[in-house]
Amino acid sequence: MQPIPHAFQDESLRELALTHSSTGAPCDNERLEFLGDAVLDLVTAEHLYADPDDLPEGQMTERKASVVSRRTLAEAATRLGLEELARIGPGLRRRAFPRSVLANLYEAVLGAVYLDGGLEPARAFVHATLGVELACTREIEGAANPKQVLQEVCQRRWGAPPTYKALDRRGRAHARAFLVAAEADGREFPPAWGRNLKEAERWAAFEALLVLQGADEG
Numbered sequence: 001m002q003p004i005p006h007a008f009q010d011e012s013l014r015e016l017a018l019t020h021s022s023t024g025a026p027c028d029n030e031r032l033e034f035l036g037d038a039v040l041d042l043v044t045a046e047h048l049y050a051d052p053d054d055l056p057e058g059q060m061t062e063r064k065a066s067v068v069s070r071r072t073l074a075e076a077a078t079r080l081g082l083e084e085l086a087r088i089g090p091g092l093r094r095r096a097f098p099r100s101v102l103a104n105l106y107e108a109v110l111g112a113v114y115l116d117g118g119l120e121p122a123r124a125f126v127h128a129t130l131g132v133e134l135a136c137t138r139e140i141e142g143a144a145n146p147k148q149v150l151q152e153v154c155q156r157r158w159g160a161p162p163t164y165k166a167l168d169r170r171g172r173a174h175a176r177a178f179l180v181a182a183e184a185d186g187r188e189f190p191p192a193w194g195r196n197l198k199e200a201e202r203w204a205a206f207e208a209l210l211v212l213q214g215a216d217e218g
Contacts, residue, residue: 004080005128006113006121017112018082020101022089029108030172036111037195039119040068043126047134067133070177070193071203073103076129082106100170100177100193146205150182153212158185162208164201167191182208 008014013032021028044067048060055063066072077083082105083097092101106129114122127134154162165188168179180200181191189208194200 004109006117006125008112008116010116013112013116014109015087017108018085018105019087020089020092020105022092023087024089025087029105032108032111032115033104034111035114036107036109037068039110039114039122040073040107040126042119043123044068044134046123065199065202066136067130068195069199069203070099070103070195072130072133073106074099076133077102077106080106080109080129082109098170098193103177103193104171145202146209147202150184150205150208153209154184160184162205164204166197166200180204184208 004014016027017029017032019025019028021030041064044064045060048055048063083102086105110122110125113125151161154160162182162184165181165183166178167181170177170179177193177195178197178200179191179193180197180203182189182201182204189204189211192200192203192207194203
């Protein structure tokens, strides 16, 4: 487990970042999630803007999506052990943490780091916890869009494109997460979360491709 790479001057910010709304506490981490989301967007955009290839806006947007996705942030939260550190209500204790909750914990902690120390410590936090993902943005230039690939696979196999079904939506207006599943040939594939429908559909297509690839290899 990687420790949180920031020494808080104000420990109350750390505690607030780890307090989930399910506790019913008077103050929870949702406002910090909102702030952390904006800080993460800025730091990631800075990183991509500094790329020596002078990336066009479209490629910057594509690469940023891979860094700030629910999946990536949930994995970072797991590495930091935020699931064990978080204060949660009894409803969440009875089941595995959803990916969206883990991702929101990461954003809340980042927001707390920013309030505690400013932009430079926040930037250092992002690079310390998402360094590999930031480095990998240089490797995904021209990478196929999973929705496009899934459409080509479905057209080739079944003569029809896939469809996408929204299964769930959580959070308030500033911090929503959407759960979407891809469907093809009468089959529903594993769902995926995203911070908007477009991102959720992209990850749902990725999940479907993993299943289809596994079936082919089997």
